[in-house]
Amino acid sequence: MRAMVPRLLALSLFAACSAHAAAGSPPPTPRHDVNDSLGGQPVVDSYRWLENPTGDGVQKWIEAQNAYTEAAIGSMPMGKELSARIRELAITSTTRSSPTLAGGTLFYFENTPPQAQPLLVAKAWPDGPVRTLVDLNKGDGNTAITEYWPSPSGRYLAYGTAEGGSELTTVHILDTQTGKALSDSLPWAGGGTTPQALAWDADEKGVTYARFETPTKAKPLHEFDAFLAHHVIGTTQDKDTVVFGKGYSPVAEYILLEGEGGKTTALLANEGDGGPAEVFLRQGNGPFKKVLGHDADVRSAHWVGDRLYVVTFAGAPRGKVIALDASGKQTDVLPQGEGAIQRVTPIGNGFLVVRSAGPDWWADQYDAKATFVRRLPLPATGITIGGVAAEKGQDKALITYGGWTQPTRWAEYDGASGTLKTVFEVKPAADYSKVRVTRIDGTSKDGTKIPVTVISMDGITPNGKRPTILYSYGGFGIPVTPGFVGANLAWLERGGVLAYANIRGGNEFGEQWHEQGQKTHKQNVFDDFYAASQALVATHWTDTKHLGILGGSNGGLLMGAALTQHPEQYRAVVAMVGIYDVGRHETAFANGPYNVSEYGSVKDPAVAKAIRAYTPIYNIKKGTAYPSVLITTGANDPRVAPWQSRKFAAGLQDASTSGNPVLLLTRMDAGHGIGAPFSQRVGNAALSMTFFANELGLGE
Known part of the structure; x- marks a missing residue:
């Protein structure tokens, strides 16, 4: 199975833990209880010793867990077949x-x-x-x-x-x-x-x-x-x-935007992730002067000619556009309209606005007076609009888009005639014409409707037990968008089903949708995801014995909350580079304070109470029959500490009575996944799919 998890595990590590794999038990993890409190409630942190990678025994423990995981994955019968097919599908034009x-x-x-x-x-x-x-x-x-x-x-x-x-x-x-x-x-x-x-x-x-x-x-x-x-x-x-x-701020983040010819520069300055930006302008190499504060709720901006077009959500939950001249003078450009504004870009003497509503994306063209010209002739559903490249005064812009069955395509849009001409497209490695897309809705605990997109092959109909993988993210205003099925065709062509939920915490419906999944409202995210899983069962696509869930980073937190709050709902879980101890993430890791704008701070009693209620590591219950779990992390991850995964895996291994595997894989030459090489990306996909295939009964 080394081809499936490239360059990660040495042969000696495989041998070191074969006895544990053969016995079906993970490597033992000593408990060293640390008494603490969170939200005014006592908590016991039994695995804090695993936070220090150079601490006594930690590296040997990581090696043993890696070897145990490789042995377990290596015994799964579909691994070789799926690895080969995934690599084949990944080699596109x-x-x-x-x-x-x-x-x-x-x-x-x-x-x-x-x-x-x-x-x-x-x-x-x-x-x-x-x-x-x-x-x-x-x-x-x-x-x-x-x-x-x-x-x-x-x-x-x-x-x-x-x-x-x-x-x-x-x-x-x-x-x-x-x-x-x-x-x-x-x-x-x-x-x-x-x-x-x-x-x-x-x-x-x-x-x-x-x-x-x-x-x-x-x-x-x-x-x-x-x-x-x-x-x-x-x-x-x-x-x-x-x-x-x-x-300015210990957790400052900056976006710099050059104006025409670099004569004027805009600065969007954030205090951490997930919050609104302040806007500054400067002339030439002069000082930056603040022109908009946090109260404007700015999320993005782009130069259109000699004015900065700013997307603000103040009093406009789906966004509106204002313009700033070089002096900072403000002018209203475009009021709130249909769909949430994702970005604004120039074209000719006017501009384009990219919008979304749940999983649907589109782009509208406006002239210099912000009069609507036309909606771009893109597919109405099933796509995401990516980059838009344009320069001032040019009527033509390059639009990039793709969707569930459509790999990346570049089109030249002529703003004068309204025509769209494909100038580049990726040739996939297989036929995706038989992939079918279905929409269903879940109903969250507070009555909010949650869109769920179901992907299957033609002829695969609901029978109540389809092996199904449900994915979502739910945070930082990051939307779940229609993305090319790609190598996941290996799952679909064997009778499996994929599902994607547009839960709160993203910005698919605007900033309000994001805010309803932040801070003390974070439980909405987990309720939405549970509702999506219930909708898949209610519509007979699957049942709890064939339902798997997948998420990474903030989506890893989602996985941890999902399996600790509703362990009976899921048969298998893959959680990648996740946050499982939110309080310690803030106080014991460099990136944690940057995320306070999204999660809130444990210094706030109401936030601390909410974090205590949902944090996965403190909600593991001894003697619970947990689903099969695969947890992955990278030793060099700058965004989420790898000890988060170590502690969570140890807790689940100790608590679960189901007999289902709880596996942890630490990639020693990897981080959060940003910039991962091709072989590592293919290996990641094969690892997850092999695990799900084995646990959900793919092909049976």
């Missing part, structure tokens, strides 16, 4: 993503599976030859490009790299005409806790970028208090000057 137009040049990522990492390429728009600018595939594939930023004319390109899933970014700069790298290297440029941000000067002689303080032996890396620094091209990083952010 060349893919493209993340397009950006600058100075008439189109920049984007291009990947030809099984290439480990995408290339960063450029071409004169629309018909120039493709030129490779950055190729990181010469090593082991564990160095990834995190982001890129072309200069206003397209002459130069800044891009970030990170190693081994850590996301800690170093910015590099190259000349796009010669393809040669400049001497500039800017480490500590955000990543993980603080997203990268960069904007070019109008004369292209310098950049403003987000960074941490340079670590020293006496003062190690401190992933807080990020600030904006100005760097002059050709100088060393120690010559950089601070331009914003000293003292």
